Amino acid sequence: MTASGRPVVLAVDLGGTAMKGAVVGDDRTVLAEIARPTPQTEIVGALRALLRDLRTSAHANGARVVAAGVVTPGMLDEARGIVHYASNLGWRDLPLRDILHDDLALPVAVGHDVRAAGLAERTVGAARAMQDFVLVPIGTGVAAALVSAGDTITGATGAAGEFGHIPVVPGGEQCTCGQRGCLEVYVSGAGVARRYRNAGGAELSTQEIAGRLGRDPLADRIWSEAVDVLAQGLDILTLLLDPNVIVLGGGFSEAGDGLFVPLAERMRAGLAWREPPQVVRSSLGSDAGRIGAGLLAFAAA
């Protein structure tokens, strides 16, 4: 380690399936990247090993590591760095910041993956300099980062932003969460693929289904229903939070005009006296969480 080296941080987006880590400079250039599958057990050990390996890469680049940032799904106390509950990591009340700080002897920031992605979109992405915006990543599931007057809404217990589970269709189809009619039953990657299959379609990914639009009536119907429910959900967000812009991320947003054109139309049709906000595609894509982890790390350094 050279005390005079370039200051960098270790940034990790820890998800249920992958751990995506990078060594990031203060101009946000990426000096090194390491991605590994998230193991089924001993996730903390794997995360510690990933961070140590990132630090070794940083030193090999002659850089000076000033902090680390890790973002995770679940319910978090970001101020104290505690993950209260993360179902797909199997964690409960884990003092992640203290554990990593003991290991690395560095300032460590722990954040929520989607809220950190929102911070990244706001700082360097599609919502740059926006004070009131919403980021909705639509992947296997759906979540949201809600930003009001420049502050991310975290809620009383760190559980704000559960947009995928808002009940939008009373008595609707069963969700994996145990409830019925949740938004992500209809709109998510998993939901669209399952509904297509259950309606007699082949075993296709949401991307493949989106690729059949205009040629496959079943794909058209399932997709149209997804757009209807997404428009309803985004109208709810608009009426409650009045954002400048809504940023859509995740695989779903890659459908382009097949999504954004009907979505804008139906959002407008569902609002009585106001215009819908602009709806744009994320410019950071699946890197947003990791970029947010880097921003949190520099803020903690």
Place this chain on the structure above:
Amino acid sequence: MTASGRPVVLAVDLGGTAMKGAVVGDDRTVLAEIARPTPQTEIVGALRALLRDLRTSAHANGARVVAAGVVTPGMLDEARGIVHYASNLGWRDLPLRDILHDDLALPVAVGHDVRAAGLAERTVGAARAMQDFVLVPIGTGVAAALVSAGDTITGATGAAGEFGHIPVVPGGEQCTCGQRGCLEVYVSGAGVARRYRNAGGAELSTQEIAGRLGRDPLADRIWSEAVDVLAQGLDILTLLLDPNVIVLGGGFSEAGDGLFVPLAERMRAGLAWREPPQVVRSSLGSDAGRIGAGLLAFAAA
């Protein structure tokens, strides 16, 4: 006017049907009250007259008027004191603060009625010292004040909190706003009375309908549907904003156990992995807006 008199403010809650004004001391005691019907036209003139009469009352009490606060419905720019749009006052882009300041030669605060009521509930009411809470006044219509980390969410255009018009029943019954399936179609005072009548019931107020619960099957059904939709809406707020407490205000909240007991049950049934927040009745009732106007006035003094 005695320069050494007790400091007071003029506080007015200007609604579509009534103007409720008071002279309020810094310990929040009310020295004088004047309530008048809101006229159909010349509302600004009537408001100015009301404020001048309140000032006269203040001086008659030997008090020193340090500021005025006026709260209104609609879309507002609170920082600049402009009412962009208030349909039931017939106002568009009205520079209310400047108009009143010219008239009174006093600091004037202009606020949103429901958000000011939320400030009052948080400062002296049922959400005292809560950092994350929601106030939902249910009267003729429905709105919400959303407070996150101690800050009221106003939105990019001052239009946040339109809880009454979130679309909760896709393709549902017609709302006065022109859309279908809005929450307030089912839950508001006007909505419950209209649905009871349209289902063959008598011309009764919502309060009268609530008074027939357990004895009138039609009242039971309409009320139960209102509670279902309210539970759905409050679950949406809970999942998005994660409040500590939800405060219900307005005439609807006076139904007591007939509302709060089934509501808590159905909110819990609609949430998969988390407890619902506490739901309590407003302790300030219909004075909350006017009390909020007084708080805003003292803050501007």
